[in-house]
Amino acid sequence: MSSTISPSGVPIVEVAELTRAFGARQALAGVTFSLAPGECLALFGPNGAGKTTLLRVLAGLLRPTSGNVRISGVRLPGGAPARSGVGLISHQTMLYEALSPRENVSFAARLYRIRDAKSRVEDSLRRMSMLERADAPVRSLSRGMQQRVSIARAMVHGPQLVLADEPYSGLDDSGARALTALLGELRSAGTATIVVTHNLIEGLSLATHAAVMQRGRFVRYDSVDRIDASSYATTYREAVAGG
Amino acid sequence: MADILFAAWLIARKDLAIEFRTRSAFFSAVIFALLGLVIFYFAWDPTAVGVTDLAPGVMWVIFTFSGLLGLHRSFGVESEDHAIDGLLASPIDREAIFLGKAIANLIFVAAVQLIAIPSLVLFYNLPLGDVAGPLIVIAFLAAVGLVAVGTLFSAMAVNTRLAELLLPMLSLPFFVPIVIAASQSTAKLLGGRPMAEVSAWLKLLVAFDIVFVAACTMAYPFTVDD
Numbered sequence: 001m002s003s004t005i006s007p008s009g010v011p012i013v014e015v016a017e018l019t020r021a022f023g024a025r026q027a028l029a030g031v032t033f034s035l036a037p038g039e040c041l042a043l044f045g046p047n048g049a050g051k052t053t054l055l056r057v058l059a060g061l062l063r064p065t066s067g068n069v070r071i072s073g074v075r076l077p078g079g080a081p082a083r084s085g086v087g088l089i090s091h092q093t094m095l096y097e098a099l100s101p102r103e104n105v106s107f108a109a110r111l112y113r114i115r116d117a118k119s120r121v122e123d124s125l126r127r128m129s130m131l132e133r134a135d136a137p138v139r140s141l142s143r144g145m146q147q148r149v150s151i152a153r154a155m156v157h158g159p160q161l162v163l164a165d166e167p168y169s170g171l172d173d174s175g176a177r178a179l180t181a182l183l184g185e186l187r188s189a190g191t192a193t194i195v196v197t198h199n200l201i202e203g204l205s206l207a208t209h210a211a212v213m214q215r216g217r218f219v220r221y222d223s224v225d226r227i228d229a230s231s232y233a234t235t236y237r238e239a240v241a242g243g
Numbered sequence: 244m245a246d247i248l249f250a251a252w253l254i255a256r257k258d259l260a261i262e263f264r265t266r267s268a269f270f271s272a273v274i275f276a277l278l279g280l281v282i283f284y285f286a287w288d289p290t291a292v293g294v295t296d297l298a299p300g301v302m303w304v305i306f307t308f309s310g311l312l313g314l315h316r317s318f319g320v321e322s323e324d325h326a327i328d329g330l331l332a333s334p335i336d337r338e339a340i341f342l343g344k345a346i347a348n349l350i351f352v353a354a355v356q357l358i359a360i361p362s363l364v365l366f367y368n369l370p371l372g373d374v375a376g377p378l379i380v381i382a383f384l385a386a387v388g389l390v391a392v393g394t395l396f397s398a399m400a401v402n403t404r405l406a407e408l409l410l411p412m413l414s415l416p417f418f419v420p421i422v423i424a425a426s427q428s429t430a431k432l433l434g435g436r437p438m439a440e441v442s443a444w445l446k447l448l449v450a451f452d453i454v455f456v457a458a459c460t461m462a463y464p465f466t467v468d469d
Contacts, residue, residue, distance in 0.1 A: 059332045063468060077468075080246075084334035094329035096257070096320065098264040110253050111333040137264075146324075153329070 011036050011070075012085075012161050012192040013058065018067035019216075020053055027053040029216035030067070035209075037160070037190035040183070042203030042224075045213035046240040051196045052091070054213070055163045058194070059088045072160055084112065087159030089167045093150040097139035101130050101149040104138060105156050112157035124152040128178055143170040151179060155186070162186060162193045168202060180206065200233055214239040247342065250335040254343025259350060261320055268316035269354065272309040276359040279305040284366050294367050299429035302363055303422050306356060306382070307389065307415075313351040314393035315410050317344050318401035327467070337464035341394060345456075348390040356382050374432050377441065381432065384448040385425035388455050392417045395459040398466045417455075424448045 011034040020028040027050045035041055043051050056062045057069060060076060060083045068075065074082040088094075095104050105124055109117040125131050128148040138146060147170040154162065162183070168176050183193055183206060197203040204210060204224055212220040212235055220235050262269055283301045321327035330340055360382065364371055371378070393414050400409040428444035 059328075061328055061331055080334040080336055083332055086332065088328070088332045090325065090328060092325035092328070094326050095324055096261055096326055097323055098261045098320075099257070103260070107253065107257050108329065108333065111250065111330070111335055113334075 012072055013194070014068070014070040015058075016068040018054075018057065018069055019065045020050075020057055020062060021065045026216050028057070028064075031213075031216070031218060033211070033218070033221065035161075035192040035194070037192055038187050039209060040187055040193040040195065040207045042207035042210045043194060043196045043213060044198070044200065044203060044210065044236050044239070049213040049239070050216040051213055052165055053216075055088070055090075055165050055194065055196060058161070059083070059086055059163055084157075085160035087154040087157065087162045089151055089154045089162070089164040091165055091169070093138075093146045095138045095146060095149055095153065098137060100135045100137055101125060101141070101152070102134040104149060105153050108153045109156045114157055120156055120158075124156040125149075127155070127182055128152045129174065144172050144175055147171055148175050148178070151182070155182065159186075160191055162191055164193065164195045166196055166198070168197065168199070200229075200236060204229070204232075212236055212239050247336050247339045250339035251342035251346060254330070254340060255346035255350070258317070258320065258344065258347035262316070262347070262351065268313045269351065272312045272351070272355045273358050275312060276305045276309040276355055277362060279308070280359070280362055280366050294369060295433040295435075296430070298363060298367050298369055298433060299426045301367075302360070302429060303385070303426045305359060305363075306352070306385070307418055307422055309355050309359070310348075310352045310386070310389055310393060311411055311414065313355070314348055314390070314397045314414070315400075315407060317348050317394060318397045319406075322401050331467060337467060338460050340467075341398070341460050341463035344398070345390050345394045345459075348394050349386055352386045352390055353383070356386065369433065377432055377438075378429065381425055381428050381445065381448070384445065384452055385421055387452045388421040388448065389418055391452070391455040391459045392421075395463055395466070398463060421448065421451050421455075424451060 013035040015034065016032050018028050018031040019026065031054060033041070045051050053062065057064055057076070058071065063077050070076070071082050072085050076082055102121060102125065105121045106117065109121050114120050122131070125134050128151055130145065130148050130152060133141060133145060138149060141149070151167065167179055171179060187193060195203060195206055204227065207224050210222055210224055210227060210232070211218045219239060280301065287297055321330065363369065396410055396413040400406045400413060403409050424444050424447045428441050428448065431441045431444065
């Protein structure tokens, strides 16, 4: 089964019948959706449902086995240009522990060829309240602080599409609030977002759309304003129980 | 091409900054090189083997194995916290990642050579004379080939459980032609042979460099694009 999201504008993400196999195992089995600027998709599902695989394909880290994926009109795998508008927040921080937060974020800013890199780096670190520890080695920071730096790194180039895989993991209350505010600002500015989370309340509060994945497919897709929270929770529990 | 070189330099600078902070691989490589020199020195019978016959072999054994220490570290820093994903998701070509790593590794190997060659000259009382310049050229050309092959295999081995074992097992067979050409040209140079004999091996080294750098740069994207 595949699900289709009707785009409400020119889509930033267009995914059609996307499959991805690892040997005999089908991690993605026909996913179809699209996301317009400012839309946010909350993605739920049990471990191994294919959520992270979907994000890694969209980030250009994995090649689709079949199907069609376009990011801002560029078909994947589309080389470097297709990746320029994507910001990835992963399970792992993707940071260099020997470098400081400022050096890590500056390095990312230069890779994305940002013109006013210095001010963007400072702004990105300030938004995640990391300016005070900006020059300490990353290895000396707590897991939550490393996650804040990782988010600053992913946002420094002002992405059109943010892919966030459990972005709240490790964050304390203030970090979580900063992230929610940042995602809200990005949405207002037209950034499309896909957030993978196991927390229904958190996900639904962020999203314009929500989907439940199971065995590589969308088993449910809804616009958030039409969701009945209790029936959604039941679907989610059934999906988790079904693996 | 300018974009690739710019990104490669960014990556090389980042890798060198990390190595400068930690100095773990550099100190290991230098200590290995110096220990190797000392061991070979005490095992050497000067009445049986002349210094110009022994030195080329010692030199290239030391450079080959001390270089491996740095090459292993090269992609090791990317596997901590999956930093490689950050590079692969950024809008740079895969080739830039390889070239950046190779440039950093070349500077690493050159830095080890900068300490090891004078130590070799000192220990073995090598009559360098006017061959110092050509010796540096040989060392550089050989380092380019070793680094190109080693960087590629470092990328392939890093995600395996036996990376420390796999890297030398994969790399050393491909190092052989480079090490033969380097040690032969060094031996002829130190032995005072005519430059025509040396340059024949140098041409071979240049040819290996071109082939290995081109082939490894083109092969690298296949090691990361699942």
